[in-house]
Amino acid sequence: MPPAFPALPRPRPAALALLLALAAPLPAAEPAPAGRDWPAYLGDAARSHYSTLARIHRGNVAALRTAWTYDTGEKGEFQSNNLVIDGVLYAATPGRHVVALDAATGRERWRFDPKSENDEALGRRLRGVMHWADGADRRIFTAGATRLYALDAGTGRPVRTFGENGSITLGTGLRGGDGPAVAGLNTPGVLWRDFLILGANVAENVPGAVRAFDVRTGALRWVFHTIPRPGEPGAETWPADGWRTTGGAAPWSGLTLDAQRGIVYAATETAGPDFWGGRRFGENLYANSLIALDAATGRRLWHHQLVHHDLWDLDLPAPPTLLTVRHGGRRIDAVAQGTKMGRLFVFNRETGEPLWPIHERPVAASEISGVRAWPTQPVQEKPAPLMRQRYTPDDVSDVSPAARQLTTERLARAGNYGSFPPPRWSETILFPGFDGGFEWGGSAADPDGILYANVNEMPWIHQLVPTRRDGAVVAFPQRQYLIHCGPCHRPDKTGDPANGIPALTGLAARRPRDEVARLLEQGIGRMPSMAAVPVAQRNAILDHLYGFGPAATDRPAPAKAKAKGKAPDAEGDEPLYTFGGFRRWLDAEGYPAIKPPWGTLNAVDLNTGELKWKVPLGEYKELTARGIPPTGTENYGGPVVTAGGLIFIAATADEMIRAFDKDTGRVLWQAPLPFSGNATPSTYEVAGRQYLVISAGGGKSGRPAGGIIVAFALPE
Numbered sequence: 001m002p003p004a005f006p007a008l009p010r011p012r013p014a015a016l017a018l019l020l021a022l023a024a025p026l027p028a029a030e031p032a033p034a035g036r037d038w039p040a041y042l043g044d045a046a047r048s049h050y051s052t053l054a055r056i057h058r059g060n061v062a063a064l065r066t067a068w069t070y071d072t073g074e075k076g077e078f079q080s081n082n083l084v085i086d087g088v089l090y091a092a093t094p095g096r097h098v099v100a101l102d103a104a105t106g107r108e109r110w111r112f113d114p115k116s117e118n119d120e121a122l123g124r125r126l127r128g129v130m131h132w133a134d135g136a137d138r139r140i141f142t143a144g145a146t147r148l149y150a151l152d153a154g155t156g157r158p159v160r161t162f163g164e165n166g167s168i169t170l171g172t173g174l175r176g177g178d179g180p181a182v183a184g185l186n187t188p189g190v191l192w193r194d195f196l197i198l199g200a201n202v203a204e205n206v207p208g209a210v211r212a213f214d215v216r217t218g219a220l221r222w223v224f225h226t227i228p229r230p231g232e233p234g235a236e237t238w239p240a241d242g243w244r245t246t247g248g249a250a251p252w253s254g255l256t257l258d259a260q261r262g263i264v265y266a267a268t269e270t271a272g273p274d275f276w277g278g279r280r281f282g283e284n285l286y287a288n289s290l291i292a293l294d295a296a297t298g299r300r301l302w303h304h305q306l307v308h309h310d311l312w313d314l315d316l317p318a319p320p321t322l323l324t325v326r327h328g329g330r331r332i333d334a335v336a337q338g339t340k341m342g343r344l345f346v347f348n349r350e351t352g353e354p355l356w357p358i359h360e361r362p363v364a365a366s367e368i369s370g371v372r373a374w375p376t377q378p379v380q381e382k383p384a385p386l387m388r389q390r391y392t393p394d395d396v397s398d399v400s401p402a403a404r405q406l407t408t409e410r411l412a413r414a415g416n417y418g419s420f421p422p423p424r425w426s427e428t429i430l431f432p433g434f435d436g437g438f439e440w441g442g443s444a445a446d447p448d449g450i451l452y453a454n455v456n457e458m459p460w461i462h463q464l465v466p467t468r469r470d471g472a473v474v475a476f477p478q479r480q481y482l483i484h485c486g487p488c489h490r491p492d493k494t495g496d497p498a499n500g501i502p503a504l505t506g507l508a509a510r511r512p513r514d515e516v517a518r519l520l521e522q523g524i525g526r527m528p529s530m531a532a533v534p535v536a537q538r539n540a541i542l543d544h545l546y547g548f549g550p551a552a553t554d555r556p557a558p559a560k561a562k563a564k565g566k567a568p569d570a571e572g573d574e575p576l577y578t579f580g581g582f583r584r585w586l587d588a589e590g591y592p593a594i595k596p597p598w599g600t601l602n603a604v605d606l607n608t609g610e611l612k613w614k615v616p617l618g619e620y621k622e623l624t625a626r627g628i629p630p631t632g633t634e635n636y637g638g639p640v641v642t643a644g645g646l647i648f649i650a651a652t653a654d655e656m657i658r659a660f661d662k663d664t665g666r667v668l669w670q671a672p673l674p675f676s677g678n679a680t681p682s683t684y685e686v687a688g689r690q691y692l693v694i695s696a697g698g699g700k701s702g703r704p705a706g707g708i709i710v711a712f713a714l715p716e
Contacts, residue, residue, distance in 0.1 A: 078697020
């Protein structure tokens with residue numbers, strides 16, 4: 001059985017403190033929690049989601065009213081946590097434009113369109129921007145497609161002295177000597193002194209990294225490889241040259257900073273391919289890990305891997321939260337990391353020691369020959385998981401007799417192994433599911449050591465689809481589609497339209513082949529660029545989609561592509577199976593096929609590790625009208641906690657924003673939104689008036705989509 005923590009060299013606390021002092025000789029104060037402004041993504045670099053403002057409090061929150069709205073003119077998954085600095089609000093729109101608004105009125109000051117600089121598909125899901133200032137030099141950093149732009153905060157014009165005429169390539173530092181890779185960014189990084197520190201969104205065959213750039217020039221300062229190179233600590237947990245044959249393990253969900261200590265924390269994703277581990281045997285450090293790095297050098301200080309050899313797409317979904325707790329009779333500066341499984345791991349942020357013991361628990365072995373699931377997974381003693389960990393007969397749905405029958409029969413047929421089902425051909429209920437548990441919105445923490453988190457309790461269906469039948473390899477075009485496109489668009493091409501993944505059936509009647517060929521190469525929306533996939537394989541995908549039959553390209557791609565570290569091309573290198581697609585398990589009425597609650601808001605006392613309270617988050621009014629207590633809904637976006645004793649959160653599928661009493665979980669105020677607020681709110685003060693602002697864009701959980709910013713305030 002492997003040790004609870006991979007045994008890599010780790011400095012002793014005293015030595016670590018000395019090293020940090022030498023690495024950071026200049027004084028650096030811990031940034032104060034958000035107050036008059038909301039100056040950073042999720043409020044501050046500690047990702048605490050906390051504001052010291054208290055003009056809106058328990059006694060008057062019921063009087064909140066809409067103060068202003070701003071329509072971006074776009075629609076999509078509007079997930080921007082908006083910055084507010086010196087009375088100006090900065091937002092990333094659904095189409096990755098940046099707008100600067102008067103924070104008191106919503107009047108537009110300027111707008112930046114990255115297409116004015118580079119005409120490439122921009123992508124969506126940009127969760128915010130970054131702000132940096134040094135005297136009169138004030139900059140906004142934003143990502144568009146494959147580039148990061150530096151903008152003058154006052155005008156929105158590119159800062160031409162940054163990078164290449166105002167921008168840098170987001171793939172810089174990912175491929176080493178092979179040059180930049182294709183990469184994007186959907187979540188802000190952190191700024192420390194004159195370092196701009198970023199994660200990345202990468203394809204499954206591009207190795208991830210944490211990188212620091214010079215905030216003024218864009219020059220690369222350091223790189224930490226999350227898939228180690230030969231000779232780097234952790235390389236022994238991979239096959240030889242693992243960094244050349246796989247990718248992923250990137251911290252796409254954002255970074256967290258302890259500015260006083262000069263430590264940056266990264267939470268990483270699965271190594272690629274997400275569901276096939278045959279070419280990446282071993283634990284696969286630093287995938288699915290919380291990593292503490294020296295912000296000045298990128299040197300690893302400590303890490304904990306929270307999923308070993310992930311075969312289930314169990315990324316760490318949000319940046320960790322820094323807070324201070326009382327533990328063992330003393331105050332400890334801690335870092336808390338939530339997982340898709342609804343588990344919460346808490347560590348001493350300086351030494352990496354867990355506040356409560358972590359044990360390795362056995363999990364089911366693979367049922368597919370040649371696939372090696374890791375035999376154990378880490379489980380913490382405290383806090384208890386914030387959601388159910390298995391779907392049992394007691395969890396069958398009770399919202400209707402039909403739902404009860406459906407869930408009872410399917411559970412008996414499919415069974416449930418929790419979040420670590422053995423790789424197998426038949427379908428299994430995955431619960432906790434692919435989207436959490438914890439989600440990318442993150443957790444809020446107050447100075448009392450209480451952490452507030454919303455979680456999903458949505459069952460999904462897990463199934464693997466073989467790329468070989470009766471010992472024979474599936475025809476090359478279909479095989480390439482199954483490997484590269486099937487996990488999202490599903491093996492039968494039906495997609496997941498309710499969540500922005502279009503069906504590909506009948507594609508030839510809707511889009512010309514050459515247009516789709518360009519989209520495969522460039523990427524669009526949620527789909528990453530496939531430029532690193534050899535042309536022969538991309539052409540084979542097109543053959544399968546356009547019905548040209550297997551004969552045209554029923555052959556492997558040229559072997560020379562493999563030598564360059566590209567996607568696998570020989571039949572023996574390709575996965576034995578592909579993923580059967582992301583499938584929520586819903587009943588016939590469209591509700592989650594499990595007994596409620598389906599979404600909850602939780603308060604956890606991290607001084608003791610005990611749950612303080614749990615309440616449903618969200619409501620389906622039609623079910624309430626049938627006499628069913630509020631069920632909670634699937635939720636995306638995080639909470640904000642304030643010195644006024646309030647938690648503000650939207651996130652739900654019922655197009656509402658709510659204020660909860662932070663001590664009891666009681667709803668004190670709620671208001672309708674034009675679209676679901678699938679973002680984390682911001683709160684700020686202008687001219688003595690406190691505002692609450694949310695990006696309302698919907699587009700999740702099958703809900704209508706738009707792009708409107710809504711600000712609330714007390715009557716003047």
